[in-house]
Amino acid sequence: MPRTKGDHEARRRDVSAAVWQVMATRGFAGLTLRAVAAQLGATTGLLTHYFPTKRALVAYALDLLEERTLARPRRTSGTGLSSVRDALLDILPLTPEATDSNRIWVSSWDAALSDPELSADYARKYAGSRDRLRERVLAAQELGELPPGDPAQIASAAQAFVLGLVVQALFDPAAYPRDHQVELLDAYLSRLGGSAGRA
Amino acid sequence: MPRTKGDHEARRRDVSAAVWQVMATRGFAGLTLRAVAAQLGATTGLLTHYFPTKRALVAYALDLLEERTLARPRRTSGTGLSSVRDALLDILPLTPEATDSNRIWVSSWDAALSDPELSADYARKYAGSRDRLRERVLAAQELGELPPGDPAQIASAAQAFVLGLVVQALFDPAAYPRDHQVELLDAYLSRLGGSAGRA
Numbered sequence: 070m071p072r073t074k075g076d077h078e079a080r081r082r083d084v085s086a087a088v089w090q091v092m093a094t095r096g097f098a099g100l101t102l103r104a105v106a107a108q109l110g111a112t113t114g115l116l117t118h119y120f121p122t123k124r125a126l127v128a129y130a131l132d133l134l135e136e137r138t139l140a141r142p143r144r145t146s147g148t149g150l151s152s153v154r155d156a157l158l159d160i161l162p163l164t165p166e167a168t169d170s171n172r173i174w175v176s177s178w179d180a181a182l183s184d185p186e187l188s189a190d191y192a193r194k195y196a197g198s199r200d201r202l203r204e205r206v207l208a209a210q211e212l213g214e215l216p217p218g219d220p221a222q223i224a225s226a227a228q229a230f231v232l233g234l235v236v237q238a239l240f241d242p243a244a245y246p247r248d249h250q251v252e253l254l255d256a257y258l259s260r261l262g263g264s265a266g267r268a
Numbered sequence: 269m270p271r272t273k274g275d276h277e278a279r280r281r282d283v284s285a286a287v288w289q290v291m292a293t294r295g296f297a298g299l300t301l302r303a304v305a306a307q308l309g310a311t312t313g314l315l316t317h318y319f320p321t322k323r324a325l326v327a328y329a330l331d332l333l334e335e336r337t338l339a340r341p342r343r344t345s346g347t348g349l350s351s352v353r354d355a356l357l358d359i360l361p362l363t364p365e366a367t368d369s370n371r372i373w374v375s376s377w378d379a380a381l382s383d384p385e386l387s388a389d390y391a392r393k394y395a396g397s398r399d400r401l402r403e404r405v406l407a408a409q410e411l412g413e414l415p416p417g418d419p420a421q422i423a424s425a426a427q428a429f430v431l432g433l434v435v436q437a438l439f440d441p442a443a444y445p446r447d448h449q450v451e452l453l454d455a456y457l458s459r460l461g462g463s464a465g466r467a
Contacts, residue, residue, distance in 0.1 A: 094382070095382045096381055097378060098297050098378050098379055172381055176378040176381065178374055178378070178439075179297050179378045182295055182438060182439070183295045183297060183375075191439050192443070195436060196443065222452065225436070226429065226433075226452050226455065226456060228432065228436065229435075230428055231428075231432065232432030233430065233432030233435070234425075234432070236377065236432070237394060237431070240381070240390050241391040241394065241395065244391070244395065252421075253425050260459050
């Protein structure tokens with residue numbers, strides 16, 4: 070039976086879903102051809118067609134993580150401080166999908182830190198994310214919603230806060246339900262507002 | 269030649285140092301009998317005497333991480349806000365030793381998140397750490413160095429901030445040298461001080 074382009078695309082989507090599911094459950098340490106094959110209900114042999122080596126599987130998984138992160142819906146509720154809040158809320162594990170995605174990001178840190186090239190790539194990504202956040206902080210300062218101060222430093226601190234909150238929420242979802250994460254973020258932003266908020 | 273207790277202890281220390289070095293360089297994902305043997309200049313066969321399985325090696329590594337974390341020197345520069353600052357400085361990767369240790373902690377998150385028992389254990393550890401920080405926050409509030417507010421929430425936010433800063437500093441040591449980490453922490457504490465600081 071001839072294979073069509075549609076078959077190929079459908080199979081590729083199935084493989085991606087299986088890789089994602091394995092990463093969300095077992096992390097990169099548990100990402101093996103065998104685990105993906107079991108998730109897919111296929112043979113390991115079929116998987117080697119897609120991923121001749123473990124390295125190829127990991128590279129694919131990292132691409133998939135980036136692709137899904139870029140494609141995720143973003144909040145756009147306003148300008149200034151409200152857009153700073155949007156950007157930070159977009160990172161937190163507030164939904165099952167965002168929890169899976171964060172769990173995979175945290176898992177990928179181990180692989181990334183062990184590989185100088187990948188580590189440099191992650192450093193660039195996080196620096197890019199801080200730059201975009203700095204722009205929003207600057208806009209909030211111009212609107213008088215945040216007090217003066219180095220916007221790069223404020224962005225860097227806010228990014229650290231949210232990343233750490235991600236880690237805490239992943240380990241202890243019972244202690245960090247959705248509302249509590251949002252409450253902690255809002256308390257953080259409110260302190261950041263400081264005198265500007267009270268002016 | 270009879271083996272003495274001293275031989276045994278010395279060999280155990282060598283093995284621990286080799287496991288530590290492998291984890292600091294390659295993370296848990298790169299922690300294999302072969303890598304530890306190479307680091308130790310020993311055969312894999314010798315290592316299987318200590319670690320019959322990969323699981324035993326990982327369990328040993330996790331114990332070693334906890335043991336070294338508990339044994340690390342702690343700052344004790346004062347009471348109140350100063351002791352909150354001490355506790356947070358103790359976490360940051362401000363020295364090569366603390367960088368190795370943090371890199372291993374971050375690496376262990378992948379293994380921990382994939383294992384419900386280990387994950388619960390980590391959640392308990394972080395909750396314990398927050399409780400101890402809450403005590404210090406409360407003492408700082410009683411001294412009037414921090415404004416009123418739920419000390420548990422303040423501790424939780426500070427812990428998140430510092431954990432995220434660890435991750436950023438590990439990925440981008442050039443952007444987060446020692447002084448910049450301390451500067452970000454002090455800015456955080458200063459904002460936390462808020463009206464109490466200005467009163």
